[in-house]
Amino acid sequence: MPTFVIFGASGDLTSRKLIPALYNLHRRGRLPEGTRVVGFSRTPYEHDAWRAELAESTQKFVGEKFDKGVWGEFAKNVYYHAGDIGQGEDFAGLDTFLKELEGDASRERVYYLSTAPRFYGPAVEQLGKNGMADQSSGARRVVIEKPFGTDLASANKLNEVVHQSFDESQVYRIDHYLGKETVQNLMVLRFANAIFEPIWNRNYIDHVQITVAEEVEIGSRAGYYDTAGIVRDMFQNHILQLLSITAMEAPVKYAADPVRDEKVKVLQAVRCLTPDDVKRDTVRGQYRGYTAEEGVEARSRTATFAAIKLSIDNWRWQGVPFYLRSGKAMSCRSSQIVIQFRQPPHMLFDTGPRSVNESNRLVVQVQPAEGIQMHFQTKVPDAGMRMRQTDLDFRFGREFKGSMPEAYERLLLDALEGDASLFARADEVEAAWSICDPILAAWAKYDRPTLYPYDPGLWGPEESTEWMQGHGREWFDTC
Numbered sequence: 001m002p003t004f005v006i007f008g009a010s011g012d013l014t015s016r017k018l019i020p021a022l023y024n025l026h027r028r029g030r031l032p033e034g035t036r037v038v039g040f041s042r043t044p045y046e047h048d049a050w051r052a053e054l055a056e057s058t059q060k061f062v063g064e065k066f067d068k069g070v071w072g073e074f075a076k077n078v079y080y081h082a083g084d085i086g087q088g089e090d091f092a093g094l095d096t097f098l099k100e101l102e103g104d105a106s107r108e109r110v111y112y113l114s115t116a117p118r119f120y121g122p123a124v125e126q127l128g129k130n131g132m133a134d135q136s137s138g139a140r141r142v143v144i145e146k147p148f149g150t151d152l153a154s155a156n157k158l159n160e161v162v163h164q165s166f167d168e169s170q171v172y173r174i175d176h177y178l179g180k181e182t183v184q185n186l187m188v189l190r191f192a193n194a195i196f197e198p199i200w201n202r203n204y205i206d207h208v209q210i211t212v213a214e215e216v217e218i219g220s221r222a223g224y225y226d227t228a229g230i231v232r233d234m235f236q237n238h239i240l241q242l243l244s245i246t247a248m249e250a251p252v253k254y255a256a257d258p259v260r261d262e263k264v265k266v267l268q269a270v271r272c273l274t275p276d277d278v279k280r281d282t283v284r285g286q287y288r289g290y291t292a293e294e295g296v297e298a299r300s301r302t303a304t305f306a307a308i309k310l311s312i313d314n315w316r317w318q319g320v321p322f323y324l325r326s327g328k329a330m331s332c333r334s335s336q337i338v339i340q341f342r343q344p345p346h347m348l349f350d351t352g353p354r355s356v357n358e359s360n361r362l363v364v365q366v367q368p369a370e371g372i373q374m375h376f377q378t379k380v381p382d383a384g385m386r387m388r389q390t391d392l393d394f395r396f397g398r399e400f401k402g403s404m405p406e407a408y409e410r411l412l413l414d415a416l417e418g419d420a421s422l423f424a425r426a427d428e429v430e431a432a433w434s435i436c437d438p439i440l441a442a443w444a445k446y447d448r449p450t451l452y453p454y455d456p457g458l459w460g461p462e463e464s465t466e467w468m469q470g471h472g473r474e475w476f477d478t479c
């Protein structure tokens with residue numbers, strides 16, 4: 001009977017993601033029997049008042065999946081304990097409260113840090129000081145939300161603090177992209193099928209595109225976003241995770257460390273950009289209207305769009321550019337990985353494709369139209385040897401009944417069950433910062449390339465399209 005302790009319980013993530021995910025797991029009979037959920041935050045609440053508030057928010061976020069009876073069963077195991085992360089004695093009080101709940105049963109606990117990032121260090125320190133990381137009476141794990149640091153130095157420092165209290169095997173750095181079914185399926189596509197691996201390399205692949213486009217603007221998150229920007233918010237974590245799974249070698253087995261070893265190797269092989277590379281190989285943009293958002297500095301230079309070309313210095317990928325792109329206020333919500341294959345070595349037909357942009361393409365749709373498409377040339381019937389591109393189109397929604405589970409459901413369950421395969425390890429996070437830091441530093445120091453404005457509802461600034469054309473390639477834009 002594990003206990004799931006949420007630090008930052010009165011925050012938005014708790015009501016929007018964590019409790020709905022735990023409730024859904026319970027509803028589907030997946031939550032370990034008798035799992036207790038304990039909220040910890042400064043706001044004082046009686047258990048019942050917190051349960052009532054969560055019932056309302058959960059209903060709002062899970063919609064028709066909300067069932068009063070099922071919620072009632074789940075809520076019996078939901079508790080609240082008020083306390084301040086800055087106060088050591090409040091941790092001692094929490095520990096006493098948890099022990100009372102646990103009785104003599106196993107004291108397996110997951111501590112979920114969903115606080116403001118500046119409290120991650122202090123919370124972990126207090127857990128250590130109060131003996132709450134000690135595993136003699138049951139496993140103790142800590143889940144740490146993003147952002148994990150704001151650069152390499154701060155991530156190193158946070159890792160040091162964390163390791164003073166917890167062993168790395170107890171630490172679960174969450175990146176919700178790894179909880180997405182389509183992202184896990186990328187490993188299945190590559191390593192449970194024999195037909196892709198032989199051509200998954202520089203001999204057959206011209207380039208790879210990874211796009212994570214969002215239609216939304218920054219909403220009410222200016223306080224965080226204006227200091228973070230697109231690279232810290234999306235590239236350092238989600239996009240580099242997608243890159244490492246796309247590019248990694250096959251792990252020796254599917255288990256946390258072998259998988260993460262391979263991902264780290266890819267990140268370590270990514271060539272770090274020099275200031276000159278940054279000028280040439282990145283495009284940055286800011287959507288029009290961003291500086292008028294409440295809480296954003298009127299002269300803010302924060303990028304809300306970036307396109308970055310990275311190279312991976314290893315045998316598999318030498319010479320294959322990885323074009324990464326993400327932005328807010330774009331045409332639509334669309335995340336995809338495009339594997340663009342080379343042209344046939346010799347084209348028999350005058351009517352055949354003339355550029356790489358018409359060659360075979362494998363598109364892994366991460367969201368929202370989860371699926372995979374393979375594009376290839378087909379003869380147009382009764383039109384001589386004229387051809388056009390057609391596709392084989394696999395959609396999860398058509399093939400499998402029921403909706404896709406939320407990423408958080410999978411990840412919270414894994415944390416409760418002690419499977420860290422889909423969580424980032426310390427060296428992985430640090431390797432990702434080593435890629436992002438030089439880009440951020442060059443942007444800040446030289447203010448180059450230009451921060452291009454773009455109208456919301458487009459695919460970022462036009463310069464991004466031109467930049468790609470300058471490389472003889474085209475972005476594959478789909479909504």
Ligand code: BG6
Nearest residue numbers: 146176214216233234238335367
């Ligand atoms: C978060 C970012 O990590 O991911 C947000 O902070 C972004 O800015 C979100 O909107 C995107 O997640 P998803 O699952 O909607 O693609």
